[in-house]
Amino acid sequence: MEEDLFTLYSSRYIQSSYQRMALEITKFGLNDLCFIAILKGGSFVLGNVLRYLSIDESTIFGNIRIRSYKGESTKSSGQVELCDHLDLEKKDVEHRYVWLVDDIIDTGLTASFVKNYLQAFNPAGIRTCTLVDKPMNHINRPAAKPEVSGFEYLGDRFLVGCGLGFGERFRGLKQVYEYLKI
Numbered sequence: 001m002e003e004d005l006f007t008l009y010s011s012r013y014i015q016s017s018y019q020r021m022a023l024e025i026t027k028f029g030l031n032d033l034c035f036i037a038i039l040k041g042g043s044f045v046l047g048n049v050l051r052y053l054s055i056d057e058s059t060i061f062g063n064i065r066i067r068s069y070k071g072e073s074t075k076s077s078g079q080v081e082l083c084d085h086l087d088l089e090k091k092d093v094e095h096r097y098v099w100l101v102d103d104i105i106d107t108g109l110t111a112s113f114v115k116n117y118l119q120a121f122n123p124a125g126i127r128t129c130t131l132v133d134k135p136m137n138h139i140n141r142p143a144a145k146p147e148v149s150g151f152e153y154l155g156d157r158f159l160v161g162c163g164l165g166f167g168e169r170f171r172g173l174k175q176v177y178e179y180l181k182i
Contacts, residue, residue: 041103108144
């Protein structure tokens with residue numbers, strides 16, 4: 001198994017990325033916030049970024065589950081499927097600054113889909129935060145570009161670790177790897 005993984009970023013680098021991401025989020029302001037993790041990988045990223053943020057008790061947290069990869073596919077299906085609706089009510093999101101948090105922005109379809117979905121909740125604004133940004137794969141670059149990212153990946157390999165999974169494996173790894181088996 002280990003021979004199928006090439007270390008791209010060490011756990012130390014990833015932790016410094018989370019710290020930097022938190023600092024960047026802080027620059028946008030920390031009032032009237034709502035963080036929404038795009039499950040499953042976004043919950044890993046959000047949990048780590050929160051360790052470096054000083055937020056108050058009024059901050060709201062939610063989850064939404066979206067799928068654009070099927071099974072153990074390494075390419076987006078091109079279709080976004082809403083698996084579980086947002087677990088918040090409109091009153092929880094309305095007039096708040098929403099941060100969508102995901103593990104990776106690959107094609108940008110998921111981020112665009114969720115942004116459109118959230119418009120019905122009347123947020124004050126919607127921003128995206130991701131550990132990995134793959135700008136070369138964005139279908140609609142302006143809409144897909146995250147406000148905050150841990151790092152850009154310009155390669156074409158499938159990445160795993162730190163919330164990034166293949167099927168349901170590898171998410172809990174503490175480093176980011178290129179998965180060489182595929």
